[in-house]
Amino acid sequence: MEAARQPVVRVRGLHRWLGEGETRVHVLRGLDIDLEAARTIAVVGPSGCGKSTLLYLLGLLDLPDDGSIHFGERRVDNANEETRTRLRGAEIGFVFQFHFLLAEFTAAENVMLPMLKLGRRSPGEARAAAEDLLDSVGLRGKADRRGNQLSGGEQQRVAVARALANDPRLILADEPTGNLDRGNSEALFGLLRELAREKGQTTLVVTHNPELAARCDQTLSMLDGRFVED
């Protein structure tokens, strides 16, 4: 690790317990990470080792029980709800295993929702930007289709475009290709890498696919809530 470069994300001693009473599990057991700008990092590990839990914490969707998370200089894990909400909108793009498009909205509208919330773009600009993003994920001409008029792969690509909507510094993808066939997975993964590199975004991808992991700049292996050396 180069000491000179300021990491985009710095995690120290992260702990997370889940569940109550008897079923309470120590999921994350003291994680340290430094994520550098413009890199794509794969997180691999057996099911249940805590990969998703880590991503939710990094995405400010959950609160750690111990440890700290910094975005640049700023400590964010203990920030107030309002700040966390704003950071989620402005700094983080999340791609979930399921696409979670809003069924009542078209592809373009789904991509526009985070933009309009952030309010940096006018509705007209947001529409144009959404079309560009849909273009770049290969959905040219499908901007006005509703979610249920798109295939699973297409929906997931809309979700990727939505995650990129506000040019976030950090993209978190939790098994984004988990529900896609091989061809679609490859294409989507390639797309994520390419876009991240193009825009200097840092991307953390959880995947079970070793081939995909191998194509990333770096791979982090997790086991029982800790990172292990390969």
Next chain:
Amino acid sequence: MARNSLQLNLRIALRLLLSKRRAMLMSLAGIVFGVALLIVMLAQTSGFEGFFIRTILGTNGALRVQDRFQETVTSMVAADEDAGDTFEVALREGQTYVQGIQNPRQVLEGIFAFDSVVDASPVLRGPVQVTSGFRSEEGRLHGIDAASYLAVSDLDRQIVSGSLDDFGVQPDGIILGSVLADRLGLRVGDPVLLRGAQEQRRFRLVAIFESGIELVDRVHFYAHMREARLVLNEFDSVSYIQVTLDDPDRAPEIAAHMSQVLGYHVASWQARERSWLEVFRALKLSSAISMTTILVIAGLGMFNTLAIIVMERAREIAILRSFGYSRRDILSIFLLQGILVYVAGTLLGWLSAAVLTRIIESIPIRIRGIFSTDHFIMHWSFNHYLIAAAIAFVVVITAALIPARRASLVEPGAVVRGTSG
């Protein structure tokens, strides 16, 4: 920025709402129905109440100055050397009840000294036997001064046959209530015999009035003051002075004040008609409560629908939260769904209420009881529309707030975790 945010939340709310079209239409229908019926019931009950009050005011005036308590035995108090409490007893015992007004001219002057008094007219009243041919009825003769009495009553508008002008020029003219005239089988122009305690005199029926209040139309009748004095054998005093005010709603306070100044008992119309006014109030309240029930049921339906949307859309809520929508945004998205239904329901309810009121007004119905009318009396008041809107607002906001709060408390992490491996 805030407006932009509201607009955005409104759009999302609308889309979510339209996804549950049928359930929301049911809630909407309930609100329309509840608002419309609430307004119509208010319009109807206050219509009849208003009619009753107008009739009462037109017949009996806003105030009546009548009778008094006279302190007659103050000397007894002075003679008594005992403690204070005996003094009070003595005073109470020293009051005598004096019927009527012995010095009407002086009292009238006192009455007109009040700014809020519009007109006042003295009336001499007494029980009289009204006889025509073989039929005879007990009635209440009201000796009036025609000119001033018209100023304190709606008698001119209550005339159903004959004319007041004839009354004005005929010293022996009398005006009978419609029911009384019917019972006696009398027509305008017929001779009538009035028999008081000692005197009896011949009169001529010159006009028939109908106040609409059965009780009045059955016993009231009018003659000129001078003739009435002869029949009733009463030459100085009057029974009461009828007073109209610029603002009848203030009658109770003015009555209290006037009573203090004049030393006479002054009765406001509100006090005289208290029992009927209570009936109308109870009627209004009970119909408002039953109509509010409809709104509450509509609110329950809406609560249910919104709660289902919140459950079904937990993921979408979590997603919105994951890309920058705050708890408050989510709260507003769900509250707005309620407000959209509320606004649509209230506007449609208002419209339906106006249409229904128009229709009901034109329904012929014959009521003969405490008052008489030939159609439903509806009172148009924007207040009724505001009251209905306010009640619907409370119901809808309460119904929407609980699911909306639950939605806003959705933990994005927890929801998303439940869906992935």
